[in-house]
Amino acid sequence: MxxxxxxxxxxxxxxxxxxxxxxxxxxxxxxxxxxxxxxxxxxxxxxxxxxxxxxxxxxxxxxxxxxxxxxxxxxxxxxxxxxxxxxxxxxxxxxxxxxxxxxxxxxxxxxxxxxQAWLDAALAALPGDLRETVALVLGEDLTHAQAAEVLEISEGTVSWRMSEVRRRLRALAEEELRA
Missing domain, CATH: 1.10.1740.10 (RNA polymerase sigma factor, region 2, helix turn helix motif)
Known part of the structure; x- marks a missing residue:
């Protein structure tokens, strides 16, 4: 063990x-x-x-x-x-x-x-607070509560940041499709 x-x-x-x-x-x-x-x-x-x-x-x-x-x-x-x-x-x-x-x-x-790959470039374009949140939630597979503890913010803020990341990535993908 x-x-x-x-x-x-x-x-x-x-x-x-x-x-x-x-x-x-x-x-x-x-x-x-x-x-x-x-x-x-x-x-x-x-x-x-x-x-x-x-x-x-x-x-x-x-x-x-x-x-x-x-x-x-x-x-x-x-x-x-x-x-x-x-x-x-x-x-x-x-x-x-x-x-x-x-x-x-x-x-x-x-x-x-x-x-670099599209996703890496898109994530690198995010503000630091959003990038850190994505790194913890998606990269490290932490729950919103665990990420909130690491970042010393509320769980609701983590949820908002993840929603904002999704919105920005969708907008970037749509913009690239139009170009």
Whole structure:
């Protein structure tokens, strides 16, 4: 019988390396998937997952067990992804004015994004709060109540966000059909 997350967390906090390894192995794919759904770039999601796993031993001290470990972990991943997006935006703003090379790099990046699958592109166009909600509800298969707990919002807000996502995706699909 596999030990529960709670048992593994307690042991990992006490310095048990194999328990920590099992905890990471059990949840690495979850960390990567959520990171990818929020960031939209595989390499960024891989870096994020590795950064989180490297920092996890120190971060476990902040896990109090008031919520499920996966809820705490989802929140940790979302916060790290938000920080990464903020750093990228600041870096992009700082690079404005670098001339032809920067414009060429941005054009190349835009072409690469255009080549992604329709759904990935459509989800990436959503505002961050909607994208995070979709990543949790559809990507991580959480209930609206569980997603609300992770995002620290009401369940009704999660339901509204999912309805808004459906409306926007329908509108985008109809627009593309007309074009």
């Amino acid at each position: 596999e030990p529960s997350d709670a048992v593994l967390v307690r042991a990992a906090k006490a310095g048990d390396g194999p328990s920590f390894g099992l905890l990471v192995a059990r949840h690495y794919d979850r960390i990567y998937r959520l990171g990818y759904r929020v960031l939209g770039i595989r390499a960024e999601a891989e870096d994020l997952a590795q950064d989180i796993c490297a920092a996890l031993p120190a971060r476990l001290t902040s896990f109090r067990g008031e919520a499920a470990f996966t809820t705490w972990l989802h929140r940790l991943v979302l916060n790290a992804a938000r920080d990464r997006l903020r750093r990228q935006a600041a870096k992009a703003r700082a690079s404005d004015g670098w001339g032809e090379v920067e414009h060429a790099r941005r054009a190349e990046a835009a072409e690469a994004h255009a080549a």
